[in-house]
Amino acid sequence: MIPLGKLRGLKRLCDADGHFAMVALDQRPPLQAAIAKAKGVAASEVTFADMLLAKRLMVKALAADASSMLFDPNFAIPAAYDQLPAKTGLIVTLEEHRFEETATGRKSRSIDNWSVEKIRRMGADAVKVLAWYRPDASPDVVAHQQAYVRTVGAECRRHDIPYVLELLVYPFPGAANHTTDYVEMADKRSELVIDSVREFAKPEYGVDLLKLETPVPGASLPDEMDSAEGKAAAEAFAAVGGICREAGVPWVMLSGGVKPEQFERVLRYSYAAGARGFLAGRTIWLDAIQSAFPNEEKVLAALRGDGLSRLRSMAKLTREVAEPWDFTLDRAPFGREGDLAALYA
Template sequence: MLAADQRPPLYQLVSAARPGISREALGEEVARLKALVVEVLGPLATGVLLDPLHGGLALDRLPRQAGLLLTLEDHRFRETPEGFRLSRPIPRWGVGSAARVGADGVKLLIWYRPDAPEEVRRHQLDLVRRVGQACNRWGQAFILEVLPYPLPGEDKPPALWEEMLRDFADPGLGVDLYKLPYVPGMPSRFSQVLPAPWVLLSGGRDARSFLLALEEALASGARGFLAGRAFWLEALSAYPDWASVREGLEASRSVMKQAVELLAALSPEEVA
């Protein structure tokens, strides 16, 4: 599956290429980039993940065979004074909204640290549970993305994945599919502990390192991928040269084809 719901990385890309661009024009350019990504790479995907803020143009390019996934989370999360993150939905948007516009499923990103204060962890888990309940009511597939994050002064988040798995392995959360990063030594644990299948995200990896991570993840029980930047970020770096962006995306089809071939090589029992 192809992820094209990213917002801050594209805001930064467009703003760097066009200093002083207005907020309205910024949104329009991000929407055009997403539409081009879906036009060129979408035909290789079984599903495409978009956001409701800038994904409208891309909907017109959505291949007939691809399922539509829509993201729920606002990229502007809240923070406590200590730097712990509190996720929230996009304002005036939710599972019902996604269902009414024809989505097949929704994705929620949860920033999470198991060492956060109890009220922060409870806020995050309660949000997941509410989304799971809403997906059950609306008949939507629920894809949960869980990512750790560093606090101010930290170079990277601590390796607390075992504790994170403990908190998110509750079947009562209603998760149908987990979207997770490559973590050395953890792919097999994801497959053993989680109550639903999981797929690999690219997490900003370049094409080569993503394909290596995907190969290991699939061998360890992952059921596929839901990735974006490994396929399209290098091509989009040519913006605002639209001809070069398209040329780069056409070239990156070979990377996505390799990812699809890795998945196709699995036996039917491994992906059932």
């Protein structure tokens, strides 16, 4: 089958030049924590209305400058589906943020009553799944995660919609830095990230775009890429880039909530290795929510100030440094009228 839907969907996610400058708004516990901090309440006291308001304000302030946005179905879509500009692509989350935590690793699942078919039917341009993954988890956990990612890939092929896969390494229960949210590990091992990418870049998973964390802790990346430390870090990024290049799978960077200046360093290293852009969230909008919510005017002012400035700075760097993504349709199979209709199964 010629994947016309996947190719068109990927073009919808990037800008006119083929760069991915995408904003993630599918966060659930991290946004609840930010709202709770701003209001001085427990996370359990954050209401559904609070979540909708925060996401609606972020779309209102940032959507026009994003090549696409990542929404979740439980909050972002009810909050701002009608606020997303026609020119801005839409990625929709499939996975439930409440994963199963076992002693030997995490198991992912989809949101109840949600599916690839529904995401395609509602008009989204791509499906996104976050898979918590460690190659050194127990065999049953590794098998579960691989099977879940593979099953979603088959559904995305069936519905001819792009599959965006986010991979995150995590600490095991009992580790000193254990948390159920994503907080980048200061002692992160590059090989865990690299080996995860190597696994899921395989064609059997059907992934069309990888959303990846830095293989080296973002906070410790040196400014100078030609220093000894910089060269060592660049080698880790190059390993990721080499795997993706060989597999023919484009990749973008997630921000993981690091400081803007740290994320720009991450982008420079990743672009040197072949990344095509970013899909960032908290680095862009977290400060605005924590400092001003629920005051709508102040939140919008902060988002349109520092938030928009950060997004534009990242997008500018991407246009200047990153290699754009594009595709050319192979016309060889089409020799006469009716061939495309017959071949598009």
